Amino acid sequence: MKQVTDFIIEEREQRGAQYFTLTLRHPSQMQKIVPGQFVEVRVDGCREVMLRRPISVHDVDEERGTLKLLIQIVGRGTRRLAQLGVGERLNLVYPLGNGFDLGVSEGSRVLLVGGGAGSAPLYHLAKELSHRGVRPTILIGGRNAGLIPVRDEFEQFGDLCIATDDGSLGHRGLVTEHPCFAASYDRIYTCGPTPMMKAVAQSALQRGIECYVSLENMMACGVGACLCCVVDTDEGHLCVCKEGPVFNAEKLKKLWNL
Amino acid sequence: MLEVKIHNLVLNNPVMTASGTFGYGLEFADFIDLSRLGGIVVKGTTGERRQGNPYPRMVETPSGMLNSVGLQNVGVGRFCSEVYPKIKDLKTNVIVNVSGSSIDEYCDVASQIDALDNIPAIELNISCPNVKCGGMGFGTSPDMAAQVVGAVRKVYHKTLIVKLSPNVTSIAEIAKAVEGAGADSVSLINTLLGMAIDIERRRPFMANVTGGLSGPAVKPVAVRMVWQVAHAVKIPVVGLGGICTAEDAIEFMMAGATAIEVGTANFIDPAVTVKIIDGMEQWCKKHGVNDINEIIGII
Structure with missing residues (x-):
């Protein structure tokens, strides 16, 4: 409630x-x-x-x-x-809002991809997944080491990988260029800047991997009443606050040319 | 103590929710007991389903916000078959805000809503600033306003409230025209047409460029217009525009409003309506007012 x-x-x-x-x-x-x-x-x-x-x-x-x-x-x-x-x-x-779909079986291969403040909900997700017997790979990206607000805490729940644009921490380059990104997964969850999530979703769908993205938007009511925070999904304008913030990437095919 | 009447409509108290800010009411059921409200005015409903405007649709401005949602709604058909069954048993007055792009569309929607037993009134929206066809176009000329209200009056038999636009030279003239055409009440104000520019990106904040301003920023304009209209017509006036507190609501009633609607404030506090009702009751007790009707239009 x-x-x-x-x-x-x-x-x-x-x-x-x-x-x-x-x-x-x-x-x-x-x-x-x-x-x-x-x-x-x-x-x-x-x-x-x-x-x-x-x-x-x-x-x-x-x-x-x-x-x-x-x-x-x-x-x-x-x-x-x-x-x-x-x-x-x-x-x-x-x-x-609706949280991440947690319908993954024990031992599933799961990748979490976060950027900037987008790693915030992935921490809660990683914790919950680990309670369910899933040890995810957690891939966090940022422009430089100083812009990665959460990292070591992730290690208790999964395998942590880091990518920075300037190489000041972890792999140098984008999250999608990190070697762990190319591994095979049953499911990918992502939250972060839109271009990052779009690239992650694109690759996931091409490889036939189920992908969930958590969108951000300016909001007024937060409960689906004002219809200010809509996103143009394949099902029409949906509120990020009420129908999201987590969407199956399948619903964003048209918007993101997936 | 707080009971008021809008034509045949009896409200437990003068506090209703403004269309477009309260969904279909159910979105707020976790926060308040909906039966405490004087009424709920649900989202603007049109003949066909509408996707509304492109986004961004909203920007925060000093003491207010601009929106250009543009009447996104499921259409009257799905409203009647899917939404109505879920809200028909709410123990409050559920009022449907009716909109359209043509007189025929307004009449079609109004007559379909007329057939729903548990909807005792409609609020005819001739003042939406965010749609290209119709909407505010009908509410800015006394002749057009009278035409659409007159046509709807022939097909709609319950309480007909007409929502007026503040984006006019004389709102009292429009109010008189719709009164003459058979409106039972007028509600005002809809949002004020505004605009905001992102100077770093050198472009408007909203995809639709302009939008409707709401929130505390518009309150003095709304109070002035309610006062002007209340002196120009005999039908009851419903006041809205930036109401956040019981004191704001009392101010509108002194200016001439028989009932009020709370809009943008619902976004800041989803339980604000009940606080306003409780506050009005306390105000009446404190000031020895036995019947809220005593203060309506005293200015």
Whole structure:
């Protein structure tokens, strides 16, 4: 069930110049959140910001009743959020959207491809997959080492591979040029910049691999009411907030010329 | 204490939701008890299914937002067969916002909705700023507005509310014209036509270039127009435009609104409508107002 709740900021961690994480504690009983779902964060104390900001869930600790957000500072809203400190409250509408399809059998060969803030939901996904007996390959890309906000933590759940444009960390080049990308998989999940996800989906579909992509968009309501965040899928205009944010790449064939 | 009447329509309280901001109501069922609302005005419905405008469709602006959704909806056929069964038993007034590109289309949609037992009213949208044909075209000339309302009046027999555009020289003239053509009520304001430019990319933020402005930024304009219209017509006025709090709602009622609609505020707080209802009740108690009708149009 979706809720509007004041969470309490329990921990804040800076990750390079552009990223930070907030660990938020629910005041009582937190709703179940599945990997790939997102929250809409109210940004208080900023005159220019009226609408909530959609942020994907990075990690969940059901026992402790906490969730973690990995936030990239991109505009006025996220700049204001970056100023918040431990003990302050953050109002969330959550959990929103459809998570990643988890219909993979134990021992399946699964690849997760993330770029920038897109690695946020893949962490929650990798954790859930490992609980289900799947040890995924996790391929993370970025322009340089400083722009890879999550890396070593992934190693507990799978095999970590890194690609940077400048070669400052891992393989030099795009994620699609990393040797592990060419291996054979039963399923690929991806979240990150659109050109990256498009290239990943293109290759996956060519190789007959089922592929799920998590899209991002500017949103108003977050619940499928305002129809502002649509994407032109093979089934027509669908809301990223309600019908997504995770889509089977098959639905994006027309949009991405797959 | 809060009960009001719009023609034959009895509202438990004056708070309704604005079309296009509340889906079909069900999207908000997790957040509030929908039966507490005075009414729900559901998404604008046209004769055929519409894909709406290309995107980006939305941009945030100071104290508001621009949208150019362009009436994306499933069409009246699927509304009646698929959506209506899911919402017909909601314990509130479910009102359908009706739109079209021609008088025939408005009449076709209105007559199909007329046949649905649990829809006690329609809001005739002659003010959508985001469609090329019809929409606002019908709402900016008194003659055209009267024509479409007159035609719909012949085929629609329940409470007929007509939603007016603020993008006109004299909204009172349009209101008088639709009153003369048989409207039971008018609602105002629809969004104000606006535009925003991304100066780094040197192009408009929205694919449709222009869009409708909503949110607190438009509230003073809306209050002024409600006041003008309330003094020009005898039919009840439904006020909307930037309402976020109970105080905002009371302000609209003093300006002449019998009921109000909450729109953009639903995006900021999905439970805001219930807070507004509770706040209005508290305001009445605090100020010794036994019946909210006492304050309607006191300005």
